[in-house]
Structure formats: C-alpha cells, structure tokens
Amino acid sequence: MQKGDAPAVHGLTLKARCVAAQVAESDRNSFWVGTLSLKGVNEIQLLDYHEDDHEIRCLGIMSHPAGEIWNLSPCPSDSDRFFTVYQQTASEDDAKFKATLWKCEDNSKITETHLLQLTTLRNINGLIRHVLWDPSETTQSESLVTLSDTCITVLKLGESTASTVGTISDIRGKVLSGAWSPHHGNDIITANENSIRGWDTRTCKETFNIPQAHVPFVRDVDFNPNKDYCIVSGGDDNFIKFWDTRKTGRPVKAQKAHNHWVQNVKYNRYHDQFVLSSSSDCTVSLWSIPSTSSMASNSELSSQMREDKLIENYNNTHEDSVYSVAWSSASPWVFASLSYSGMLVINQVPKSYSDLLRF
Amino acid sequence: MSENTAADVRAAAAKALEHKKLNQSDGDGGKKKKKERTRRAHEDLLASYMQAHGVVGETEVMVDTTIDGEQFDANKHFHKLLKEKTLTELLQTDQQLNGEVKKLDSDMKTLVYENYNKFISATDTIRKMKTNVENMEEEMRRLSGTMDMISLNSDRINGTLSNRREKIMQLGGVHNLLNKLQFLVDLPHRLRKCIQVEAYNQAVQAYKQSTAVLRKYEHLPSFGAIYKECQSIINELRIVLQNKLRDPLMNPHATKECMQLLRQIDEKVEQMRSDFLQSRRVYLERQLDSFPSELPDVTLTDHIKQLNQEFLVPFGTFSRTFRESFIDQQQEGNRESGRECNRALEEFARGLLNKYFSLVQNIADLKKNKNEMYPGIEHLYTELIEIHSRLPGLSIGDRLSDNMGQMVHKYIERLFESLHAFSLSRINHIREDISKENPNLGTLAKVITNDIVAQILEVFEQMKPFFHIAAGGGAAVQDSRRMASTANTQFLSKNANNFIARIYVKVQQLFLFIGITFQNFYEDEENSTREPDEKKVSSLLVMAKMCIHLDVNGASTVVQSLTQLKDLAIKQIAIGINNLEVNLEVETIRKQFRASAKNLITTYVRLQCLKLSMMFYKSIDTPNWSSFKEPKAPRAVIEMIIEDIIAQEKEIDQIFDEPVQSEVASPISRHGRVPSMSVVNNITYSKTNSKREPKVDRNKLLTRRKGGQAETKLKFGPMNELSKDNIVMEMIKISFKSLIEYIRTKTFNKYGFQQIQLDTAFIKTILTEYIPNVGPLLKLVLEELVARACEDKANKMRDAKLNQVNAAPASTETSSIDKTEHKEQ
Structure with missing residues (x-):
C-alpha cells in the first residue's frame, strides 16, 4: 500500500461533532477539532498532519469549559481566530446555544496555548447553529452571518463587539x-x-x-x-x-x-x-x-x-456516525473526518486521481 | 432273309414317320430340341442304311431281341428262341410271326394297287391337255393382228391433236397469271375487309403471301401503288394491334395472338415488349389496388388464396407468355437482347411483387387472429415457390426469401411487442391490484410473474409451427404443411438461423425491458419528493418478489423452453443451424433480476424507514424534554410505531412466505395495555401456523448476550441475502439509528430519559416476540441512551437499568450539572 493510502488516526478522549480546517493557514494541513461532552471539560485541539511522514501531531489542546462544542467556524483571514458554537453547560439558562469568537494565544508553544475570548455574540434569537464568515478577504469590518433555528442574523464584526446589520x-x-x-x-x-x-x-x-x-x-x-x-x-x-x-x-x-x-x-x-x-x-x-x-x-x-x-x-x-468532514486548506488532497466517538481520521485522495491533476 | 429286309424297311419307315411327326409336333418348339431330334433321326437313318448293306460288324455286340429293332439278327433271334423257349411258346411265336407276315403281305398288295390307279388317271389328264393347246395357238394369232391395228389408229389421232393441246396449255398459263394479278389488285380491298371484320390473322396471312412479289415488282408503277397501299393498311393494322396490346383489359390469349401477328408484320420487338409489360403492369396493379386488404370472417390462408387467384395466377401467365414470346424465340447468337429481356421481365416482376408483398403484409397485419399466420405464410410460400419454379432465371427466389423472412420477423416482432405491452400493463397495474382487493402480496407477485412467464411460453408455442414440420399442430395446418413441407424446409433452412437468432435477441430485450420497467419504478420512487403512497410502496415489494421469482424460476423456465424451441428447429431443419451461435446467458439475466430485486427492496426499506423515522422524530421533537414529568407508561406514539413496524413486518412476511410465530396472546396485553393495542392484537391473531418458538429465540438471544457476541456498533452495509429477517432487521436498524440521532441532538431531563428508556424497552419487549434478532440491536439503542443519560447533567441515577424507574428526587430543575463520572454497570 502506498503511503497516504492508509488513514492517519488520532483519537480524542471525548465525543466530538465538529472538525474544521484552519482556513487561513496555507502551509500546514491543520484542523480544529472541538469536543462534545456533557460531563468533562470540553476542549479544542489543533491538529497538524504531515504528508511526508503521514502523522498527525497535536499542536495544541485548549480547554473550552463553556460547553459542548457543536460547531467551529475558523476565520478565513486569520488563522488564530475562530468561532465556536456551543451549548452552554455552566450557565443558568437551559441548553442555551452560544457563539463565541476565540483567539488562539500562541500556536508555537504546544504545551501552553490558551483561548482568548474575544467576542460572544449576543442578542441572537433562537438556538444558534452556525456562524458563517464572509469568505471575501476584507479585513476591515468582517461580515458574519449566524444561523439559528428561528432567524438568520447578519453582523459586522468590530474590534471587540459585533453589531447586527440585519435579521431575517x-x-x-x-x-x-x-x-x-x-x-x-x-x-x-x-x-x-x-x-x-x-x-x-x-x-x-x-x-x-x-x-x-x-x-x-x-x-x-x-x-x-x-x-x-x-x-x-x-x-x-x-x-x-x-x-x-x-x-x-x-x-x-x-x-x-x-x-x-x-x-x-x-x-x-x-x-x-x-x-x-x-x-x-459511519462511513x-x-x-x-x-x-x-x-x-x-x-x-x-x-x-x-x-x-x-x-x-x-x-x-x-469509523465506528460511529461521522458528523463532520473537512478538506485541508493547504493541500488539495488531504481531508479529515471526525466520528462521534472522537476518532479523527485523515485520508488522502488516492494517488491515481491526484496524480492526474498535479501539474 | 426276306422277312428281315421287310422288317428293316418297316422299321426305317416307322422311324421316318415318327421323325416327321415329331417335327410337326414341335413346329414352334425350342430350336435346340429340334436340332437334337434331327440329328438323332439322321443317325437312325444312317444306321438302317448300313445295316441294309451288311455293314453290321461293329453293332454285332448288341443283341436286339425285338423283331422291329435295327440290329435285329434273324438267326441269332431264332437260335435264342430255340434256346430259351419251350415248345408251346415256340409254337405260339411261330403262329404270331405267320400272322404278322400275312398282314404285311396284304398291306403291300393294297399299296401297289393304289399307285397303279394314280398312274392311269395321270395318263388321261395328259391326253386332254394336248388337244386344248392346239386350239389356243390360233386364238393368239388373231389377237396380235387386232393389236397392230389399234396402235396404228392411235398414232394417227395423236398426230392430229397435238397442235391444239399446246395452245390450251399456253392459255392456261395466262389464266393463272391473270388470277394472281387479280389477287394482288384485290389485296388492299381484301385486307381492309379483313380488318373490318377483325380477321387479323387472315389479313396478315394474305399480306405475307403477297409481299414478296410486290416488293419484287415495286418498280412497276401499278405494283408500287398496290404495295404502298398495302403498307399503309398494314400500318393501320399495326396500330390497331398495338392498341390492343396496350389495352390492359385484354385477355392473355388475345394478347399472345396479337403479339404473334405483330411479330409477323415485323413489329419491333423492343417496342412490343415494353408495350406488353406496360399494359400487364397496369392490369396487375389494378388487380392489386382493387383487392380488399380486409375481409372479415375469412382466414388468412383463404384470403391469400383469393389474392393469389387475382394476382399471382395472371402474373404467372404473363411471365410465361413473355418468356415464350420474347426470350425463348431469341436466336442463339442474340444473347445480349435475351439478357435485356430478362432484365425487363425482372424489373416488371420486382415492382409488382413488391407491391404484392406489401399488400400481403397489410392483409396479415389486419388479421386479428395471429394463429392463422403460420398456415397463411406457408401457403403463400408454396404458391410463390411454384411461380418461382415455373419462371427460372428470375431471381424471385432470393427476394421471396427476403420478403418472407421480413414477414416472419415482423410477426415475431409483433408477438414480442404484445408481450412487452402485456408485461408493462401487468406491472403498472400492481398498485391498482393492491388497493382493489387487498390481496396477499406474495400470491399477487407469484400470480403476476406466472402470468408473464406463461405469456412468454405461449408466444413460444405460437412460434413452434415455424420449426415444427413433422409432427403436432392442428389438422388444418397439416394439410397445407404436407404440401409445403419441402418448400418450407427449404425456406426455413435458409432462414431459421435468422429467426432463432431474432427470437433470442427479442427474449433478451424483453427481459431487459422488464428489468428497466422495474428500475424506472424504483428510480421514480427514489427521486420523487412527494409523500410516498403506501400502495405504491407495497408494490415495490411485489415487484421485488417478482424479480426473485423471475430469478429463481422464470428466467430459467423461459430460457429452457427457448432452448427447446431451438433444439426442435435443429432437429427439424437440421441443415445449417448447427453452427448457430446464439446463447442466452441465464446467469446474466438472473443477475439483472437479483440486482433489481435488491434495488427495489432497498428503496422499499428506505421509504418505510422514512416513515418510521418521521414518527420517531415527532416523538422526540414535540415534547418539551426540559420539563418532562415522571413517566408512567409508554407514550401513544410509541404504540403507533410498533403497530407500523408490525404491519410492515407482516407485509414483508407475505412476500417472503415465511410463517411467523404464533404468539396468539398479545404480548402487549401482558403489560396491561389491551385496549389501544387492538390493531396489534388483530395482527397477532392472524399470524398462526408458526414454526418458530419465541421462547427458544429469547434463549438464543440470552446466550448470545452472555457470550458477548452481540454487535457493539450499528453497522450498515449492503444486504447479503434478501430474506425477510434481513429486510426487517435492516429496516429496524435504520430507523433506530435515526432515533439515536434524534436523541443525540436533544437534551433531556431525568424523566425525559426515563420516558425514552421506557419507550425503548417497551418496543424491545414487544418486537422481540416478533423479530427475535432485534434484541441486540435495541440493546445498542438502550446503551446509547444510558450513555447519554449518564452524561446528563440532571441525571443522578447510579443505575441506568431500564425497568428500574428510579424514584429520584423530584427536583424539576434541569440545568444543574452533574459531572460525576457514571459508569455503566
């Protein structure tokens, strides 16, 4: 079997639902993974896949005590920032879904990475499901859209707050x-x-x-x-x-x-x-x-x-439902899939296909 | 001694007499016999002669005892007598001899006397003749004198008459000449008269007699005029005849005569030929055009017979006439124009025959009763072959085969078209069938499959006569068959390959068509976004079953009887068909149906699961789980789900014909919920005659659980085998997977979990009675729930066992976090 045909596997201790490529990163095949656990402290891992040695390395584990992570939305222009959509476990509000923008403090020091909470979106009606970034690269005042079960909200992201532009x-x-x-x-x-x-x-x-x-x-x-x-x-x-x-x-x-x-x-x-x-x-x-x-x-x-x-x-x-897949932002041939049981698998497009498209 | 000689003479005479008699008696007997006898007679004569002259030496050895014998020696005889006989006997012999001698003596006397008499009468006759001759001499002398006189007179008369005779002869010649001239002068008049009374033949004869003379003396003005007039009259006649020839309504005989006459008056052959063909074409085309293509209540054979009477018979006559008049009369050297004639005739025949065939085709098309097809074709072929044999050299034969082949092909095509239509309508009516009678689905599938297969076999049966010459078939068919058998074999041996191959292709197409029909159906269902119609979903099952039937039985039955048909053809026709390379891959067809069955089932499962999933979704989505009250009983929606599952199980059961266990007592009643489950009850009651013991199954389940063999994860994959269990399991697996997914997206309070657990346990209890394998699967669901429950913040249960509905503190607050690790026991 050729290198790259066998999957690279990384196991999480907790259940997980979402994986997302670090969109702004164009050199490394790196993915954000967020866990989904009611009991433990949820965490976010930044995983890096090396095509050469076919290994997954963990670049950082950041705890996310705010709650079960249901969704991750990395910023398309800044590799350190991302939104999480999570179900709050600690608050008084029952099963409240929230979306928060985080900044990863330090990517290089693997052992000590923190999440810096930048903004938590407020005044969103309904249970928020998704945060979409405007993919066009206008660094000044980034546009966002949140999707909840009752409305779609368009926001402008400022320095520390986000202002609602429109609601559907x-x-x-x-x-x-x-x-x-x-x-x-x-x-x-x-x-x-x-x-x-x-x-x-x-x-x-x-x-x-x-x-x-x-x-x-x-x-x-x-x-x-x-x-x-x-x-x-x-x-x-x-x-x-x-x-x-x-x-x-x-x-x-x-x-x-x-x-x-x-x-x-x-x-x-x-x-x-x-x-x-x-x-x-499970496939x-x-x-x-x-x-x-x-x-x-x-x-x-x-x-x-x-x-x-x-x-x-x-x-x-995979042994359980696969809720999330993501293509790498760096390589066109690498993709990650994450199953509910917390197993992250990275595969590559078979050589017979990728070779035909390489120039 | 005198005695001896006398005896000798007598003996010789007797011999001669005998010889004569013999000769007479076998006058016309075998020559060989006669020869032999003559030879013997000569020998005898010779012997008697030699004896008479005393040359006896050689024969002395023989002692003849009879007196009449040839080598009789009187002395020896005498001595012998003396030696051998007694006195009395001697006396007797003496007496006898004396008597005999006397008798002979008298005989001799009579003979002499008779001869003497004859001699006297001869002398008398001679004397009379002498006197007569003297008279005659004088008469003769007188006669010769008279004769001289007569000749003298005659000479004189002849001399005087000869002058006149010559003159008369001259005059006679002049008279004849004048007569001839008269004829010539009269000729134009005569010709006109002949034409007037339509005695064309006479006119032509007269003209022909005189043309030579007229042409010879054309330079004389009077003759020239007559000749010209005659020419113009004959030209008129020619036009008349041409017109007659061109008239399509002329009967064949008159036409023939016309042509002969025209030929005699030096009409151009080409012109005549084209005129003839033109008029005949018009005539025959008119015949064809006026022939009705539809005659109700007339069998195809009779219809064709009528048509042939109208068209084929005159066609044959014309062709023959043409051949006789134009081709056969061609001189040896004139091969070029002979070929041209043939070409013209062929062209003539081609156009007409094409038209004829299209009419026949039309007739055959319009016939409702397709069974008449075979005798009809056979009859047609017989007659055509006959025409063909009468007109050799025309390439009718090949075209005939082509056309007939096309007819048969079309026939085959039509048969299969009707098969297609039949199958399609049968399949399309499945839905109506289901909603109309609410029948057992398995039986329905079987009936429809059998119908279709029977229809196919029926078609084969209908095609059999084509290949079945020797035996079987209806009596009416046989008559014409006997007549046609040789011709038909010829036809078939040339084309059977073709037909068989065509049939094979058609069968393959038919199966493909049925497959595609099924495929269309499920693809339609797959792609439709409408709420699936229940009957339609059930019909998917019926179709799947049909596919299975066709796979297991139908396809091979059809292929088998197709092979039989082929073998029959090989046996009957024997020639050329051996290298027939058509084979139907039964396996391919079966594979196709297996695939269809699988697809149909998959679609069915998907649609049914969709229904179940929706119910699960509603059951999970509707309640407010955060403020759920303590559960007391399974929810009504769960009962509905169970009913649904059981109904589907029953439906699948019908299809797969597996008897289900006879759990008469409603399993639900044990849980004290009789009234609302009446439907389930009814279903249960209907499932009698079971071989399966639920108890055993439960035991099996238990052992499996103990052995830890149960699946640990829900895995999806293609179904290996289409059995009822597999399908039901697949259905349940998918819908419960959906349930798990729904549960995962929700957050429950303690009681909410308990409710779900209770519901699931309830489902499990009931379903295991029906579907024994469902246990481990549902256990997985429960485990999932337990795992979820253990994590749940509000759940303080240490034990997540199902039936222990924990009397936990009734704290209705749902958002307190419980981070204590709970382990499933």
Missing part, C-alpha cells in the same frame, strides 16, 4: 446548515428543514428556494468553489444532490450516497469535481463528479476523470 426572521423552518458564496460576496444558502434557500445578506431577502430538496431534512449544503450557481446538498434521504440555483425545479444530479443520513458534504476547494460526504452510517465517501463541476467542459481530461463515480467509501475506519 421569516426563514420558514429550522436552519441546520449553511454556506457563504465564494462568488458573490453577499449571497448565502441555508438548509431549512427540507428545503434549500438562498439569501442576499444586504437586502435580507430570499433569492431562491428549492423546496423538498431532501425529505425530511437537508443536513448540509456547500457552494462549488469554482463554478458559480452550483451547490451540493446532502440530507436524510441518503442522497447527495447537485443543484443549479437558477434552475431549482430538479437537481442537476442526484446520487444515492449512503445507507443513512448524509451529515456533511463538502466540495474540494481546488478541484471541484471531488466531493466529500459523511454519514451517520465517509469520496466522490469524483466531473459532470457538474467546472471540469465538465474540459475535454483534455482522461476518460477516468470524466466519469462520475464513487472513488472510495471509507467504511472501516
């Missing part, structure tokens, strides 16, 4: 996930129960609606990084579906992907024909779907690359 409360259904368009700086999409909706953050108006995209729930959505108007979604019908947001009547492509719900679906940031999906059937699937990608019209591709297919279904590594 008529969202028709709980939001489980969302994504910010890399093409149009104001557009976001959200997964609202069984429909996918698009919004304009300036006008706070709905731009499109795909009803009954996945029944009963859409679990995740993602923008195609290279091809405008193209999105992918996954949900409780075990399908991943590719959509053109201009033609919402039917999916461009629908693919039965898993034996249970699709929990997470992510485009590769560099090669949009690669799509990663994870599911509560992760790597797809090559060139037909809906920006490569569709590229006739130079070999026949192997032109065919839509499942590259691999990683079904032996």
Whole structure:
C-alpha cells in the first residue's frame, strides 16, 4: 500500500461533532477539532498532519469549559481566530446555544496555548447553529452571518463587539446548515428543514428556494468553489444532490450516497469535481463528479476523470456516525473526518486521481 | 432273309414317320430340341442304311431281341428262341410271326394297287391337255393382228391433236397469271375487309403471301401503288394491334395472338415488349389496388388464396407468355437482347411483387387472429415457390426469401411487442391490484410473474409451427404443411438461423425491458419528493418478489423452453443451424433480476424507514424534554410505531412466505395495555401456523448476550441475502439509528430519559416476540441512551437499568450539572 493510502488516526478522549480546517493557514494541513461532552471539560485541539511522514501531531489542546462544542467556524483571514458554537453547560439558562469568537494565544508553544475570548455574540434569537464568515478577504469590518433555528442574523464584526446589520426572521423552518458564496460576496444558502434557500445578506431577502430538496431534512449544503450557481446538498434521504440555483425545479444530479443520513458534504476547494460526504452510517465517501463541476467542459481530461463515480467509501475506519468532514486548506488532497466517538481520521485522495491533476 | 429286309424297311419307315411327326409336333418348339431330334433321326437313318448293306460288324455286340429293332439278327433271334423257349411258346411265336407276315403281305398288295390307279388317271389328264393347246395357238394369232391395228389408229389421232393441246396449255398459263394479278389488285380491298371484320390473322396471312412479289415488282408503277397501299393498311393494322396490346383489359390469349401477328408484320420487338409489360403492369396493379386488404370472417390462408387467384395466377401467365414470346424465340447468337429481356421481365416482376408483398403484409397485419399466420405464410410460400419454379432465371427466389423472412420477423416482432405491452400493463397495474382487493402480496407477485412467464411460453408455442414440420399442430395446418413441407424446409433452412437468432435477441430485450420497467419504478420512487403512497410502496415489494421469482424460476423456465424451441428447429431443419451461435446467458439475466430485486427492496426499506423515522422524530421533537414529568407508561406514539413496524413486518412476511410465530396472546396485553393495542392484537391473531418458538429465540438471544457476541456498533452495509429477517432487521436498524440521532441532538431531563428508556424497552419487549434478532440491536439503542443519560447533567441515577424507574428526587430543575463520572454497570 502506498503511503497516504492508509488513514492517519488520532483519537480524542471525548465525543466530538465538529472538525474544521484552519482556513487561513496555507502551509500546514491543520484542523480544529472541538469536543462534545456533557460531563468533562470540553476542549479544542489543533491538529497538524504531515504528508511526508503521514502523522498527525497535536499542536495544541485548549480547554473550552463553556460547553459542548457543536460547531467551529475558523476565520478565513486569520488563522488564530475562530468561532465556536456551543451549548452552554455552566450557565443558568437551559441548553442555551452560544457563539463565541476565540483567539488562539500562541500556536508555537504546544504545551501552553490558551483561548482568548474575544467576542460572544449576543442578542441572537433562537438556538444558534452556525456562524458563517464572509469568505471575501476584507479585513476591515468582517461580515458574519449566524444561523439559528428561528432567524438568520447578519453582523459586522468590530474590534471587540459585533453589531447586527440585519435579521431575517421569516426563514420558514429550522436552519441546520449553511454556506457563504465564494462568488458573490453577499449571497448565502441555508438548509431549512427540507428545503434549500438562498439569501442576499444586504437586502435580507430570499433569492431562491428549492423546496423538498431532501425529505425530511437537508443536513448540509456547500457552494462549488469554482463554478458559480452550483451547490451540493446532502440530507436524510441518503442522497447527495447537485443543484443549479437558477434552475431549482430538479437537481442537476442526484446520487444515492449512503445507507443513512448524509451529515456533511463538502466540495474540494481546488478541484471541484471531488466531493466529500459523511454519514451517520459511519462511513465517509469520496466522490469524483466531473459532470457538474467546472471540469465538465474540459475535454483534455482522461476518460477516468470524466466519469462520475464513487472513488472510495471509507467504511472501516469509523465506528460511529461521522458528523463532520473537512478538506485541508493547504493541500488539495488531504481531508479529515471526525466520528462521534472522537476518532479523527485523515485520508488522502488516492494517488491515481491526484496524480492526474498535479501539474 | 426276306422277312428281315421287310422288317428293316418297316422299321426305317416307322422311324421316318415318327421323325416327321415329331417335327410337326414341335413346329414352334425350342430350336435346340429340334436340332437334337434331327440329328438323332439322321443317325437312325444312317444306321438302317448300313445295316441294309451288311455293314453290321461293329453293332454285332448288341443283341436286339425285338423283331422291329435295327440290329435285329434273324438267326441269332431264332437260335435264342430255340434256346430259351419251350415248345408251346415256340409254337405260339411261330403262329404270331405267320400272322404278322400275312398282314404285311396284304398291306403291300393294297399299296401297289393304289399307285397303279394314280398312274392311269395321270395318263388321261395328259391326253386332254394336248388337244386344248392346239386350239389356243390360233386364238393368239388373231389377237396380235387386232393389236397392230389399234396402235396404228392411235398414232394417227395423236398426230392430229397435238397442235391444239399446246395452245390450251399456253392459255392456261395466262389464266393463272391473270388470277394472281387479280389477287394482288384485290389485296388492299381484301385486307381492309379483313380488318373490318377483325380477321387479323387472315389479313396478315394474305399480306405475307403477297409481299414478296410486290416488293419484287415495286418498280412497276401499278405494283408500287398496290404495295404502298398495302403498307399503309398494314400500318393501320399495326396500330390497331398495338392498341390492343396496350389495352390492359385484354385477355392473355388475345394478347399472345396479337403479339404473334405483330411479330409477323415485323413489329419491333423492343417496342412490343415494353408495350406488353406496360399494359400487364397496369392490369396487375389494378388487380392489386382493387383487392380488399380486409375481409372479415375469412382466414388468412383463404384470403391469400383469393389474392393469389387475382394476382399471382395472371402474373404467372404473363411471365410465361413473355418468356415464350420474347426470350425463348431469341436466336442463339442474340444473347445480349435475351439478357435485356430478362432484365425487363425482372424489373416488371420486382415492382409488382413488391407491391404484392406489401399488400400481403397489410392483409396479415389486419388479421386479428395471429394463429392463422403460420398456415397463411406457408401457403403463400408454396404458391410463390411454384411461380418461382415455373419462371427460372428470375431471381424471385432470393427476394421471396427476403420478403418472407421480413414477414416472419415482423410477426415475431409483433408477438414480442404484445408481450412487452402485456408485461408493462401487468406491472403498472400492481398498485391498482393492491388497493382493489387487498390481496396477499406474495400470491399477487407469484400470480403476476406466472402470468408473464406463461405469456412468454405461449408466444413460444405460437412460434413452434415455424420449426415444427413433422409432427403436432392442428389438422388444418397439416394439410397445407404436407404440401409445403419441402418448400418450407427449404425456406426455413435458409432462414431459421435468422429467426432463432431474432427470437433470442427479442427474449433478451424483453427481459431487459422488464428489468428497466422495474428500475424506472424504483428510480421514480427514489427521486420523487412527494409523500410516498403506501400502495405504491407495497408494490415495490411485489415487484421485488417478482424479480426473485423471475430469478429463481422464470428466467430459467423461459430460457429452457427457448432452448427447446431451438433444439426442435435443429432437429427439424437440421441443415445449417448447427453452427448457430446464439446463447442466452441465464446467469446474466438472473443477475439483472437479483440486482433489481435488491434495488427495489432497498428503496422499499428506505421509504418505510422514512416513515418510521418521521414518527420517531415527532416523538422526540414535540415534547418539551426540559420539563418532562415522571413517566408512567409508554407514550401513544410509541404504540403507533410498533403497530407500523408490525404491519410492515407482516407485509414483508407475505412476500417472503415465511410463517411467523404464533404468539396468539398479545404480548402487549401482558403489560396491561389491551385496549389501544387492538390493531396489534388483530395482527397477532392472524399470524398462526408458526414454526418458530419465541421462547427458544429469547434463549438464543440470552446466550448470545452472555457470550458477548452481540454487535457493539450499528453497522450498515449492503444486504447479503434478501430474506425477510434481513429486510426487517435492516429496516429496524435504520430507523433506530435515526432515533439515536434524534436523541443525540436533544437534551433531556431525568424523566425525559426515563420516558425514552421506557419507550425503548417497551418496543424491545414487544418486537422481540416478533423479530427475535432485534434484541441486540435495541440493546445498542438502550446503551446509547444510558450513555447519554449518564452524561446528563440532571441525571443522578447510579443505575441506568431500564425497568428500574428510579424514584429520584423530584427536583424539576434541569440545568444543574452533574459531572460525576457514571459508569455503566
């Protein structure tokens, strides 16, 4: 077996739900992982994967006593900052979900890293689920969007506080996930129960609606990084579906992907024909779907690359539901998946595929 | 001594007489016999002669005892008698001899007398003749004098008449010449008259007789005029005849005559040929056009017979006439134009036959009763072959085979089209069938599959006659078959390969089509975003079962009988079919159906799970778990879920035909909840005749649990085998996985957990009665719950066992943190 074909595994002591690439980091394959435990002190780990020696190193463990971490949103421009969405365990409010922006104090000293709490978002209605960063790199006054089960809130992040710019409360259904368009700086999409909706953050108006995209729930959505108007979604019908947001009547492509719900679906940031999906059937699937990608019209591709297919279904590594997957921000071929039992696995796209696209 | 000689003579005479008699008697007997006899007679004569002259030496050895014998020696005989006989005997012999001698003596006397008589009468006759001859001489002399006179007179007369005779001869010649001239002068008139009364034949004859003369003396003005007039009249006649030839309604005989006449008056052959073909084409096309393509209540065979009477018979006649008139009369050297004639005829035939075949096709198409097809085709072929044999040299045969082949192909195609339609309608009606009668799904699947398979076999049966010549079949078919058997074998041996191959391809297509129909169905379900219709979901199960039937039985049955059909064809036709390389991969087809079955089941499971998951979702999502009261009984929604699971289990049970355990007493009633579970009760009651003992299963379960063999994680994978247990388990696994997922997203207070645990335990208790393998699975769910509960901040339970509903302090506050480590015991 070639190096890189075998997964690299890192075990957490606590259960975990979320893994996210350190987006602003372009040299290392580093991932944030947040734990989900009711009893212990939750923590955030920064893990680094070395392609050369095929090892995962822990760059830092930061305790996160505020509560169970349900979601992580790293800042796209600053590798030290990230939001966590967590369920507060210590407070008086029952099961209160909160979102807080943290800054990692020191990346270099592995042993002593602290989290510096920068801002906690307040005045958010409903149970907050997600924080989306504006991916366009405007360092001055960063834009944010929070998704909660009752509303979408657009915020501007200042030095120490965040000010609400707009609120969309008529969202028709709980939001489980969302994504910010890399093409149009104001557009976001959200997964609202069984429909996918698009919004304009300036006008706070709905731009499109795909009803009954996945029944009963859409679990995740993602923008195609290279091809405008193209999105992918996954949900409780075990399908991943590719959509053109201009033609919402039917999916461009629908693919039965898993034996249970699709929990997470992510485009590769560099090669949009690669799509990663994870599911509560304890497996992760790597797809090559060139037909809906920006490569569709590229006739130079070999026949192997032109065919839509499942590259691999990683079904032996995880023992519990895989709630989260993430592509590395540094390498186009590395991705991490995290199962509920706390097992983080890092795989690489098989050489036969990656070699064909390396120049 | 005199005695001896006499005896000798007599003997010789007797011999000669005998010889004569013999010769007479076998006058027409075998020549060999005759020869032999003659030879013997000569020898005898010779012997008697030699004896008579005393040359006896050599024969002395032989002692002849008979007096009449040839080598009779009187002395020896005398001595012998003396030696051997007694006195009386001697006396007797003496007497006898005396008598004989006397008799012979008298005989001799009579003979002499008779001869003397004859001699006297001969003398008389000679005397009479002498006197007669003297008279005649004088008569003769007179006659010769008269004859001289007559010849003298005759010479004189001849001399006087000869002058006149010559003149008469001259005059006669002039008369004849004048007669001929008269004929020539009359010719135009005569021709006109002939044409007027339509005696064309006479006209042509007359013209032909006189043309040579006229042409010879054309330079004389009068003859020239006559010749020209005749020419113009004949041209008129030619036009008349041409018109007649061009008239499509002319009967064949008249046409033939016309052509002969035209030929005699030197009509151009090409012109005539094209005229002939043109008119005949028009005629035959008219026949074809006017023929009705639909005749109700007439069998195909009769219909074709009628058509052939109308078209094929005249066609044959025309072709023959053409051949006789144009091709056969071609001179040896004129091969080029002969070929041209053939080409023209072929072109003529091609156009017409094409039209004819399309009409036949049309007729066959319009016939409702497809069983008539075979005799019809056979009859058609017989007649066509006959035409073909009568018109050799035309490449009708090949085209015939082509056309017939096409007809058969179309026929096969139609049969399979109807099969497609039948299967499709049967499959599409499954939903209606289910909602109409609420039947047992397994039986329904079986019935539909059998229907389809039977229909396919029926089609094979219908195709059998094509390959089945020797035996079987209806009586009506056999008649025509006997007639056609040779021709048909010829036809078949040429095309059977083709047909068989076509049938194979069609069968394969049919299976593919059925597969695709199923596929469409489940893909439709997969992609639909509508609430799944219950009946439609059930029909998925029916289809899956059909696939299984087709996989296990149907496909191989069909392929088997297809092979039989092929073998029959090989046996019957024997030629050329041996290298037939068509094979239906039963395995491929079966694999296809297995895959379809699996897909259908997967879709079914997914849709059913979706339903269950939604119920679980509502059961978890609706209550406010933070302020939940102490649980007392399983919630109603849980009962609904159980009912649903059991109903689905029952449905699958119908399909997979496995009897379920006969747990008559409702398992729920034991838990003291009879009224609301009446549905479950009913279902339970209906499940009698079981072989499975739930108790045993529980024991098995227990042992498994003890052995620690139970699954530790919920794992999903493709189903290995489509059995009822597997499907039900898969369903339950997926829906409970969903339950776990829902639970994970929620935070519960203590009582909330207890409620969920109670619910789950309740489900487990009841379901294990039905589905024994469900135990370990549900245990996993419970473990998950316990783990969750142990972490829960509000839960102070030390023991998370299910049935121990802990009487924990009723602190309703839900947000206190419990960070104490709880271990599952």
